[in-house]
Amino acid sequence: MAAISSVLLQLCSSGGHVVASATLYGGTHALLSHFLPRTCNITTTFVDITDHEAVKNAIVHGRTKVLFFESMSNPTLNVADIPELSKLAHEKGITVVVDNTFSPMVLSPVGLGADVVVRSISKFISGGADVIAGAVCGPARLVNSMMNLHQGALMLLGPTMNAKVAFELSEKIPDLGLRMKEHYRRAMEYAIRMKELGLRVVYPGLEDHPQHQLLKSMANKGYGFGGLLCVDMESEERANMLMHHLQNSSQFGLIAVSLGYYETLMSCSGSSTSSELNAKEKALVGISPRLVRMSIGYTGTLEQKWSQFEKAISSMRDSSTLFEIEGFGIRGLIEPLESTDITLKHLLKCHMNKVDVKDTLLAHILLKIFIPQSIVIYNLSSLTKN
Numbered sequence: 582m583a584a585i586s587s588v589l590l591q592l593c594s595s596g597g598h599v600v601a602s603a604t605l606y607g608g609t610h611a612l613l614s615h616f617l618p619r620t621c622n623i624t625t626t627f628v629d630i631t632d633h634e635a636v637k638n639a640i641v642h643g644r645t646k647v648l649f650f651e652s653m654s655n656p657t658l659n660v661a662d663i664p665e666l667s668k669l670a671h672e673k674g675i676t677v678v679v680d681n682t683f684s685p686m687v688l689s690p691v692g693l694g695a696d697v698v699v700r701s702i703s704k705f706i707s708g709g710a711d712v713i714a715g716a717v718c719g720p721a722r723l724v725n726s727m728m729n730l731h732q733g734a735l736m737l738l739g740p741t742m743n744a745k746v747a748f749e750l751s752e753k754i755p756d757l758g759l760r761m762k763e764h765y766r767r768a769m770e771y772a773i774r775m776k777e778l779g780l781r782v783v784y785p786g787l788e789d790h791p792q793h794q795l796l797k798s799m800a801n802k803g804y805g806f807g808g809l810l811c812v813d814m815e816s817e818e819r820a821n822m823l824m825h826h827l828q829n830s831s832q833f834g835l836i837a838v839s840l841g842y843y844e845t846l847m848s849c850s851g852s853s854t855s856s857e858l859n860a861k862e863k864a865l866v867g868i869s870p871r872l873v874r875m876s877i878g879y880t881g882t883l884e885q886k887w888s889q890f891e892k893a894i895s896s897m898r899d900s901s902t903l904f905e906i907e908g909f910g911i912r913g914l915i916e917p918l919e920s921t922d923i924t925l926k927h928l929l930k931c932h933m934n935k936v937d938v939k940d941t942l943l944a945h946i947l948l949k950i951f952i953p954q955s956i957v958i959y960n961l962s963s964l965t966k967n
């Protein structure tokens with residue numbers, strides 16, 4: 582975030598304007614929609630970055646200084662047409678800043694026409710989830726201006742990397758290419774196999790991805806299509822259940838918000854890394870609570886890990902039994918989850934008081950009832966009224 586905020590502060594002055602993709606990492610979205618307008622009078626118009634007419638129309642002559650987008654969007658994995666967007670921005674004298682966090686090695690935005698690349702090094706480049714850092718890569722003129730004694734955002738705001746951390750990071754760069762290839766190899770294989778299992782998968786390496794051909798035309802040969810994929814689980818409760826089983830029943834991966842780690846990390850972006858967007862903004866860009874984002878790791882062998890995935894899917898099927906509470910018109914899925922203090926009585930009270938089941942869903946209230954042999958937790962989020 583320091584890289585992103587420093588570049589934007591360097592390129593825009595008070596009264597400046599940014600045109601940005603509506604699908605951005607939640608922190609970047611909040612920076613542009615709340616923080617920069619309040620503190621610096623820098624405003625942003627958010628657009629669908631795949632709609633080039635909308636991008637053109639959002640540019641305000643004399644005020645727009647920056648076109649900002651993610652090469653591969655977090656979490657929806659849309660791919661931006663970097664050459665076309667750079668061309669249209671340059672025709673209007675606007676600087677193109679691309680966040681390439683999701684696709685190091687895969688995409689080289691400056692080679693494709695962009696002016697500046699920013700990236701979170703905390704992700705693939707670090708690879709070990711042990712460093713929090715970022716990078717700005719741009720023309721010497723810009724980088725020097727950022728270090729200017731009187732006007733430089735890096736010099737004056739001070740997000741300078743510790744020299745020891747910089748050294749540690751430099752040791753991780755030589756194997757970045759190898760790591761990206763393995764992230765890709767597994768993500769591609771799992772995406773194909775998940776599809777065969779009937780799951781709805783979003784992965785830019787699949788031919789049915791809307792920007793598959795575009796990405797193919799821009800990508801550096803041999804590095805594939807990245808290590809992230811998304812699975813649309815059709816409901817929030819099934820999304821949570823999938824992650825629960827993948828972590829706790831089979832150790833396929835960990836539920837965590839980061840990405841680019843050697844272990845597989847999974848999160849529901851809608852309630853985590855994109856929670857800064859409001860419900861309308863999320864709906865507009867297709868960030869649904871059903872979506873599980875997976876950053877595919879490379880520990881163990883591909884086949885070992887796949888058998889863990891299959892095990893999780895079958896234990897999920899075994900444990901998901903539809904139940905009905907007669908007389909109350911309530912039905913839902915039985916899900917063994919962590920314990921909680923909420924009782925069945927509480928659920929029925931909620932229901933009888935006509936508390937919206939969806940509200941309780943958002944509050945992540947879990948209901949526990951005891952049945953012979955085991956404790957079964959009913960996840961309120963999966964309840965629907967008949």
Ligand SMILES: Cc1ncc(COP(=O)(O)O)c(C=O)c1O
Pocket residue numbers: 582583606608609651655680682683700701702703704713714715854
């Ligand atoms: C696309 C993207 N850009 C920027 C960031 C911010 O990175 P950091 O947490 O290293 O500041 C993130 C964090 O997840 C991200 O996904």
